[in-house]
Amino acid sequence: MGSVADHSSEDDTDMSETELDEDVEEYYEELKNGKHSVRNSDGTYTCPFCPNKKKRGFVRKDLLQHASGVGKSTSEKRSTEEKAKHLAVVKYLENDLAAEGGPSKPVGEEKPPIDCDQDEKLVWPWTGVVVNIPTRRANDGRYVGESGSKLRDELIRRGFNPLRVHPLWNFRGHSGSAIVEFRKDWPGYVNAMSFEKAYDVDHHGKKDWETNSDQKSGLYAWVARSDDYKASNIVGEHLRKIGDLKSISEITEEEARKQDRLVTNLNNIIEVKYKDLEEMELKCSETTNSIKSVITEKEKIIQTYNEEIKKIQTSARDHFQRIFGDHEKLKLQLETQKKELESRIEEMEKRAVANEDESRKLAEEIEKNSIKNSSLHLASMEQLKANANLLKLADDQKRQKEQLHNKIIKLQQQLDTKQTLELEIEQLRGNLNVVRRMGDDGDVEVLKKVDNMIKGLREKEESLEDLEALNQTLIVKERKSNDELQEARRELINGLKEISSSAQIGVRRMGELDSKPFQEALKRKYNEEEAEEKAMELCSLWVEYLKDPEWHPFKVTTVDGKHKEVISVEDEKLKDLKKELGEEVCNAVISALTEINEYNPSGRYITSELWNYKEGRRASLKEGVAFILNQWKTKKRRMELDY
Numbered sequence: 321m322g323s324v325a326d327h328s329s330e331d332d333t334d335m336s337e338t339e340l341d342e343d344v345e346e347y348y349e350e351l352k353n354g355k356h357s358v359r360n361s362d363g364t365y366t367c368p369f370c371p372n373k374k375k376r377g378f379v380r381k382d383l384l385q386h387a388s389g390v391g392k393s394t395s396e397k398r399s400t401e402e403k404a405k406h407l408a409v410v411k412y413l414e415n416d417l418a419a420e421g422g423p424s425k426p427v428g429e430e431k432p433p434i435d436c437d438q439d440e441k442l443v444w445p446w447t448g449v450v451v452n453i454p455t456r457r458a459n460d461g462r463y464v465g466e467s468g469s470k471l472r473d474e475l476i477r478r479g480f481n482p483l484r485v486h487p488l489w490n491f492r493g494h495s496g497s498a499i500v501e502f503r504k505d506w507p508g509y510v511n512a513m514s515f516e517k518a519y520d521v522d523h524h525g526k527k528d529w530e531t532n533s534d535q536k537s538g539l540y541a542w543v544a545r546s547d548d549y550k551a552s553n554i555v556g557e558h559l560r561k562i563g564d565l566k567s568i569s570e571i572t573e574e575e576a577r578k579q580d581r582l583v584t585n586l587n588n589i590i591e592v593k594y595k596d597l598e599e600m601e602l603k604c605s606e607t608t609n610s611i612k613s614v615i616t617e618k619e620k621i622i623q624t625y626n627e628e629i630k631k632i633q634t635s636a637r638d639h640f641q642r643i644f645g646d647h648e649k650l651k652l653q654l655e656t657q658k659k660e661l662e663s664r665i666e667e668m669e670k671r672a673v674a675n676e677d678e679s680r681k682l683a684e685e686i687e688k689n690s691i692k693n694s695s696l697h698l699a700s701m702e703q704l705k706a707n708a709n710l711l712k713l714a715d716d717q718k719r720q721k722e723q724l725h726n727k728i729i730k731l732q733q734q735l736d737t738k739q740t741l742e743l744e745i746e747q748l749r750g751n752l753n754v755v756r757r758m759g760d761d762g763d764v765e766v767l768k769k770v771d772n773m774i775k776g777l778r779e780k781e782e783s784l785e786d787l788e789a790l791n792q793t794l795i796v797k798e799r800k801s802n803d804e805l806q807e808a809r810r811e812l813i814n815g816l817k818e819i820s821s822s823a824q825i826g827v828r829r830m831g832e833l834d835s836k837p838f839q840e841a842l843k844r845k846y847n848e849e850e851a852e853e854k855a856m857e858l859c860s861l862w863v864e865y866l867k868d869p870e871w872h873p874f875k876v877t878t879v880d881g882k883h884k885e886v887i888s889v890e891d892e893k894l895k896d897l898k899k900e901l902g903e904e905v906c907n908a909v910i911s912a913l914t915e916i917n918e919y920n921p922s923g924r925y926i927t928s929e930l931w932n933y934k935e936g937r938r939a940s941l942k943e944g945v946a947f948i949l950n951q952w953k954t955k956k957r958r959m960e961l962d963y
């Protein structure tokens with residue numbers, strides 16, 4: 321392994337896949353040989369190659385996810401050596417610990433062994449008794465012996481898989497006896513029976529221990545039954561504290577009842593979820609109908625707009641046709657007058673040739689006619705100019721009509737774009753002014769209507785966009801404010817953790833079990849020293865119960881029309897605790913369990929909360945800040961007085 325550790329980070333990056341596989345195999349062999357420990361004494365797992373990490377109590381699935389993520393990481397910060405180590409952990413978990421670490425199934429989900437005695441009373445949970453443990457006398461006069469963890473490891477190596485071993489102590493010290501706890505399932509029952517049978521085969525069972533032979537050596541062990549539970553010695557006393565006498569048939573019936581209660585609770589929760597789903601579907605339907613109505617209204621407005629545009633186009637076409645017809649009539653009239661003048665000039669010239677006397681009169685008349693013809697020619701020229709101007713105006717109007725038609729089509733295509741709509745409306749207004757100058761009253765009225773419709777459409781779209789923008793802005797601000805408040809609350813909790821609970825505002829550990837009721841209850845049965853020790857043991861035991869997600873002594877009730885979880889007074893553990901140690905101890909457990917269920921039901925661990933100790937409630941962020949300011953002002957005045 322020295323060669324792997326001596327590589328630089330650059331060499332690690334450039335290592336080939338073959339070298340990586342070789343390193344993985346090398347670390348895997350070390351894990352198999354026990355050089356690195358993966359499993360903790362409490363049944364949890366740890367990563368042997370991350371010794372500085374704060375979290376060391378993994379479940380098997382989480383450790384597998386952690387090791388796989390590091391081993392397959394593509395980050396340059398991860399060295400090849402680190403990846404090889406974690407890939408070896410993945411291989412060790414999958415190949416050598418594949419059957420371990422999984423969550424144990426409850427008793428109700430499996431079937432008991434076929435050959436077991438259904439009516440025999442055993443201590444539940446399955447418990448073994450070990451006696452004749454070697455002890456020695458210490459300097460202080462008390463007896464000491466081997467630790468429970470060492471004996472547990474020995475039993476694990478023999479294949480009995482106990483959860484823990486509790487040596488029994490009395491006022492003289494180690495009593496030479498111990499209690500072995502097995503898992504609360506049928507594999508645990510099989511392990512317990514195998515444990516008893518192994519010692520019985522070696523003639524170190526209960527019958528061999530109770531024989532009257534003078535000299536006994538080695539450990540004697542058996543499974544705790546009714547006579548052990550009722551015994552007046554230290555073993556019986558401890559068994560009565562941690563368990564009950566139950567037959568296999570009773571355990572099976574009890575687990576069936578628990579399963580029925582669980583199914584009932586789940587059905588109630590599903591019913592509540594269905595009601596919430598129906599409400600959400602109703603709200604969704606209402607929102608859909610509202611959107612449909614808005615879309616329908618918009619389609620009606622667009623349809624009305626298109627109809628008005630068609631009317632404008634028809635009116636413009638008719639107006640152009642009228643102008644063109646008037647122009648043709650004027651042109652025909654001018655041509656007719658010109659032909660009449662030419663015919664009269666020809667007739668007068670003929671008369672001048674025939675009658676010389678009349679030539680002078682004819683010349684005068686011709687001159688007059690010439691002047692008149694000149695005037696008519698000028699008038700004709702003016703009329704032609706007017707006709708040209710009229711044609712130009714008609715062409716301009718036609719071009720403007722075409723431009724107006726194109727702009728209207730473009731406006732219809734870009735109706736949903738705000739800036740383009742405003743630009744096209746301004747251009748449309750300019751075209752409307754050109755048409756207004758033409759003096760067509762009917763077209764002006766139609767265009768006024770179109771102008772008003774465009775204004776109304778633009779106002780509605782702007783209002784809708786403003787409402788959507790305001791709604792999005794409020795949502796973003798609300799989320800941002802909520803995140804800032806939560807961050808400020810966490811910082812305030814971290815800052816107040818050192819202040820004692822005697823202050824008005826401080827930090828309270830929600831779900832922490834109070835040990836004082838346990839000590840007071842046990843002082844009534846034992847002396848002060850023994851009571852304190854037993855209180856610590858019982859508190860530790862109940863802390864484990866509180867963390868156990870399988871224990872859920874709640875029921876769903878309706879309060880003020882809302883579903884709420886409350887503690888079930890019919891829970892067997894709570895009833896036994898109240899019967900054995902009193903109501904104050906039971907209330908302490910109920911209080912801790914209620915707080916855990918309220919503040920951290922999924923994690924089942926203790927959380928810190930900003931607390932108003934004076935009023936006994938959750939403190940607001942404003943109260944916490946005010947308290948900090950008062951503390952600062954008080955400290956400032958003291959410092960000024962000291963100076």
